[in-house]
Amino acid sequence: MLDLQLDVPAGGGRREALETALRRSIRSGRLAPGAAIPSTRSLATDLGVSRSTVVAAYDQLVAEGYLSAARGSATRVASLRSPTTPDEDDDLFGPTPLHDFRPGEPAAGSFPRSRWLRSVRRVLNDAPDATLGYADPRGIDELRSALADHLRRTRTVVASRQAVHVVGGYGAGLGFLAETLRRRGVRRIAIEDPMLPMHVHTLRSAGLETVPIPLDADGIDVDLLCAADVAAVVVTPAHQYPTAITMSPRRRTEIIGWARDRDAWIIEDDYDGEFRYDRRPIGSLQGLGPDRVVYGGTVSKSLSPALRLGWLVVPEPLRGDLLAVINIRAGVSAVDQLALADFLQRGELDRHVRSMRGVYRRRNDDLRTLLARSAPWLDVGAGEAGLHLIANLRSAQLDEATVLAAADAASVGLLGLVTHHRSTAAGDGFAIGFSRPAEHHFAAALDRLGEVLSAL
Amino acid sequence: MLDLQLDVPAGGGRREALETALRRSIRSGRLAPGAAIPSTRSLATDLGVSRSTVVAAYDQLVAEGYLSAARGSATRVASLRSPTTPDEDDDLFGPTPLHDFRPGEPAAGSFPRSRWLRSVRRVLNDAPDATLGYADPRGIDELRSALADHLRRTRTVVASRQAVHVVGGYGAGLGFLAETLRRRGVRRIAIEDPMLPMHVHTLRSAGLETVPIPLDADGIDVDLLCAADVAAVVVTPAHQYPTAITMSPRRRTEIIGWARDRDAWIIEDDYDGEFRYDRRPIGSLQGLGPDRVVYGGTVSKSLSPALRLGWLVVPEPLRGDLLAVINIRAGVSAVDQLALADFLQRGELDRHVRSMRGVYRRRNDDLRTLLARSAPWLDVGAGEAGLHLIANLRSAQLDEATVLAAADAASVGLLGLVTHHRSTAAGDGFAIGFSRPAEHHFAAALDRLGEVLSAL
Numbered sequence: 043m044l045d046l047q048l049d050v051p052a053g054g055g056r057r058e059a060l061e062t063a064l065r066r067s068i069r070s071g072r073l074a075p076g077a078a079i080p081s082t083r084s085l086a087t088d089l090g091v092s093r094s095t096v097v098a099a100y101d102q103l104v105a106e107g108y109l110s111a112a113r114g115s116a117t118r119v120a121s122l123r124s125p126t127t128p129d130e131d132d133d134l135f136g137p138t139p140l141h142d143f144r145p146g147e148p149a150a151g152s153f154p155r156s157r158w159l160r161s162v163r164r165v166l167n168d169a170p171d172a173t174l175g176y177a178d179p180r181g182i183d184e185l186r187s188a189l190a191d192h193l194r195r196t197r198t199v200v201a202s203r204q205a206v207h208v209v210g211g212y213g214a215g216l217g218f219l220a221e222t223l224r225r226r227g228v229r230r231i232a233i234e235d236p237m238l239p240m241h242v243h244t245l246r247s248a249g250l251e252t253v254p255i256p257l258d259a260d261g262i263d264v265d266l267l268c269a270a271d272v273a274a275v276v277v278t279p280a281h282q283y284p285t286a287i288t289m290s291p292r293r294r295t296e297i298i299g300w301a302r303d304r305d306a307w308i309i310e311d312d313y314d315g316e317f318r319y320d321r322r323p324i325g326s327l328q329g330l331g332p333d334r335v336v337y338g339g340t341v342s343k344s345l346s347p348a349l350r351l352g353w354l355v356v357p358e359p360l361r362g363d364l365l366a367v368i369n370i371r372a373g374v375s376a377v378d379q380l381a382l383a384d385f386l387q388r389g390e391l392d393r394h395v396r397s398m399r400g401v402y403r404r405r406n407d408d409l410r411t412l413l414a415r416s417a418p419w420l421d422v423g424a425g426e427a428g429l430h431l432i433a434n435l436r437s438a439q440l441d442e443a444t445v446l447a448a449a450d451a452a453s454v455g456l457l458g459l460v461t462h463h464r465s466t467a468a469g470d471g472f473a474i475g476f477s478r479p480a481e482h483h484f485a486a487a488l489d490r491l492g493e494v495l496s497a498l
Numbered sequence: 499m500l501d502l503q504l505d506v507p508a509g510g511g512r513r514e515a516l517e518t519a520l521r522r523s524i525r526s527g528r529l530a531p532g533a534a535i536p537s538t539r540s541l542a543t544d545l546g547v548s549r550s551t552v553v554a555a556y557d558q559l560v561a562e563g564y565l566s567a568a569r570g571s572a573t574r575v576a577s578l579r580s581p582t583t584p585d586e587d588d589d590l591f592g593p594t595p596l597h598d599f600r601p602g603e604p605a606a607g608s609f610p611r612s613r614w615l616r617s618v619r620r621v622l623n624d625a626p627d628a629t630l631g632y633a634d635p636r637g638i639d640e641l642r643s644a645l646a647d648h649l650r651r652t653r654t655v656v657a658s659r660q661a662v663h664v665v666g667g668y669g670a671g672l673g674f675l676a677e678t679l680r681r682r683g684v685r686r687i688a689i690e691d692p693m694l695p696m697h698v699h700t701l702r703s704a705g706l707e708t709v710p711i712p713l714d715a716d717g718i719d720v721d722l723l724c725a726a727d728v729a730a731v732v733v734t735p736a737h738q739y740p741t742a743i744t745m746s747p748r749r750r751t752e753i754i755g756w757a758r759d760r761d762a763w764i765i766e767d768d769y770d771g772e773f774r775y776d777r778r779p780i781g782s783l784q785g786l787g788p789d790r791v792v793y794g795g796t797v798s799k800s801l802s803p804a805l806r807l808g809w810l811v812v813p814e815p816l817r818g819d820l821l822a823v824i825n826i827r828a829g830v831s832a833v834d835q836l837a838l839a840d841f842l843q844r845g846e847l848d849r850h851v852r853s854m855r856g857v858y859r860r861r862n863d864d865l866r867t868l869l870a871r872s873a874p875w876l877d878v879g880a881g882e883a884g885l886h887l888i889a890n891l892r893s894a895q896l897d898e899a900t901v902l903a904a905a906d907a908a909s910v911g912l913l914g915l916v917t918h919h920r921s922t923a924a925g926d927g928f929a930i931g932f933s934r935p936a937e938h939h940f941a942a943a944l945d946r947l948g949e950v951l952s953a954l
Binding site: 061065069102105106107108120132133134135138146147150151153155156158159162163166167171172173174175176177178179180194195196197198204209210211213214240247318342346347348349350351367369373374375376377378389392396480 | 606609
């Protein structure tokens with residue numbers, strides 16, 4: 043007998059109650075795939091409902107795929123699993139190191155979950171119905187305005203609402219920009235050498251030829267940039283990735299001059315510009331040349347990369363082509379956009395960044411202390427900014443691969459720089475992040491790193 | 499005198515309290531841009547805190563851009579507004595009609611806000627910290643599995659978790675697919691004629707040549723498709739957009755046969771396949787040919803286009819190239835993905851679709867009744883599915899432009915078909931949506947539409 047554990051309501055809603063009970067039984071496995079269910083007539087009698095109610099419920103569940111009906115035979119519970127091979131593991135990333143000193147993500151556990159939820163709740167309670175339809179592919183006005191205010195205030199960005207485009211992370215924005223430049227006839231784009239390989243790939247995928255330009259202690263070499271035949275460049279002025287160099291004031295003036303002389307475009311990737319520890323804020327490059335610089339930013343370092351929220355601040359001449367590019371695949375949730383606008387307006391992002399700045403400042407200090415003690419054969423770069431530091435090997439006895447293998451054996455995550463270099467014959471070295479471990483685990487992770495390095 | 503309305507806590511936290519009070523004063527405008535603030539010494543005396551506390555607070559607010567400090571002069575409140583021109587209106591869409599019968603969006607006010615919020619809350623409470631880092635660009639495992647189950651059950655899709663890719667709306671997915679096909683050497687792709695112009699634009703932007711193929715009452719003409727020299731086609735089998743034709747079973751077999759003969763790819767855009775009103779569910783085309791069909795779907799019609807959540811179910815041979823394309827700009831929030839997984843697992847989407855199906859079924863009936871009465875000069879297509887119907891002009895006295903102008907004058911939104919046709923010399927007509935008006939407004943909107951049509 044079929045035990046449906048069915049509460050048939052006294053009044054209306056019998057069909058729905060029956061459907062719900064059947065669905066629950068099938069989902070839970072109490073009704074097994076392939077099992078015949080009672081005829082409509084007998085179930086109607088059992089339950090004391092009309093036969094048409096049972097027919098309607100069965101029809102509905104057939105339509106939803108819970109039941110299958112073949113003409114002339116009993117209605118059965120459908121096989122929900124398709125006969126394809128079972129799911130294999132197709133993990134792209136491999137295991138995460140237990141002690142993770144790779145750059146790139148905020149501290150595990152630091153995302154302000156309840157405060158973010160408060161913003162989402164506010165949006166879902168208050169947003170007008172019209173905001174839940176198709177939206178402006180450049181972003182929702184509230185967020186564009188809130189970002190313009192925020193970036194003016196915290197990053198000296200010259201921005202109006204119209205200049206701000208919301209994107210699904212800076213990486214998506216860089217792809218859109220590359221296509222935009224390609225449409226405008228740009229063929230060659232300069233990049234810093236070394237540079238994040240994924241972003242090089244993004245530029246090339248859009249059909250641009252990338253021209254690597256070496257760095258010196260002041261940032262990208264603008265003399266070499268002038269000599270290269272390029273119409274655009276991508277730079278990370280606040281905290282070069284991966285070398286951690288901050289572009290000097292003089293170099294900033296020079297590169298803006300280059301762009302103005304050549305009518306060239308500068309893409310400024312300000313991926314971790316919020317984080318400086320020496321109380322000497324370095325403004326954006328865009329603030330010096332809003333006519334030639336596209337500014338790009340993200341919440342990936344300040345809040346979480348899982349939100350996939352970023353922005354571009356775009357000079358007027360590029361906006362039309364950029365809109366044509368993003369229009370066909372705009373893709374940032376309006377709920378998330380409005381939640382971020384609320385989060386900014388209520389000062390939550392400022393508050394969170396300030397608090398994390400304290401955490402990361404201390405970690406930066408502790409990591410430097412540890413490296414000086416455990417690995418005197420590393421030449422640790424200066425730097426009071428960002429979420430990682432640079433350490434070059436100055437020992438002839440050790441190479442990158444040896445250090446990485448030892449770290450890997452101890453489940454210590456480190457990033458070697460060889461894969462980041464394009465043309466420069468630079469020495470071996472590492473970008474050592476200090477942001478990823480959870481706060482309660484950082485000291486232990488640091489100990490483990492120290493053990494690995496001391497043993498080399 | 500500076501009135502900071504400051505509660506200096508007895509114990510620690512004085513610096514933070516001072517910063518908060520200053521920030522609040524500046525945001526509220528009580529401290530005007532450019533105003534000098536007291537010296538650190540005098541404020542420290544006023545407040546009874548140490549001077550170093552005030553110095554630290556001022557430094558922090560300088561770093562955040564609230565204050566500006568120039569060597570040798572007083573610290574001032576920063577000008578938050580940049581001197582650019584004020585924001586102009588740059589609305590892309592123009593005003594929304596009061597009575598909106600354009601296709602494409604679910605009913606205003608129908609989004610299940612509190613139930614969606616419940617899923618978001620659950621995610622933010624329960625998701626492991628690791629899910630808040632960078633994620634698999636193909637989507638999060640939980641959602642890919644939940645979608646595979648859901649699509650198998652409700653749309654007869656043959657799907658395993660590995661086949662499912664989460665995308666930021668079907669439009670974004672179509673763009674990725676077009677690039678994927680281009681990488682694999684596809685140069686020409688067939689499209690249904692008529693077809694949504696935006697999607698034609700997406701295909702062309704990826705460098706594909708689009709080849710329009712006419713429809714007959716059974717769907718796309720497969721004889722003409724065979725004659726065209728194409729390696730792929732995009733179709734809307736459940737409910738053709740915009741003609742509302744459902745592809746017949748025989749035509750489905752033919753097109754799968756074509757794809758298998760030619761090793762060609764079929765992209766199935768199942769944009770509103772959840773909505774059938776005749777209790778005779780039409781399965782997906784993909785279920786008949788999972789080896790040659792890429793299935794695409796979305797929550798844009800069932801929940802809200804504002805969420806920007808869609809999916810592709812991809813045959814194994816295409817997955818590698820697709821991953822290379824999406825990898826560089828993956829962009830769907832993990833929180834949203836997990837919320838949708840929860841929403842699916844708890845049966846909320848089924849429940850919501852079932853409820854909206856009742857609403858739309860009645861609207862479809864009411865609209866048909868109204869059109870028969872008010873506009874006998876319209877030839878209304880059959881159809882018990884989707885969120886719009888098709889109505890062709892059979893009067894020689896009226897043309898599309900005349901009807902659209904009259905509707906526009908009454909703030910009634912209608913969509914003419916002329917812009918959707920590529921090659922077919924089809925008659926004038928309209929895609930009339932019945933989903934958009936809020937439920938409480940639908941009867942009034944219908945009345946207004948009736949008045950406009952009757953007067954023609």
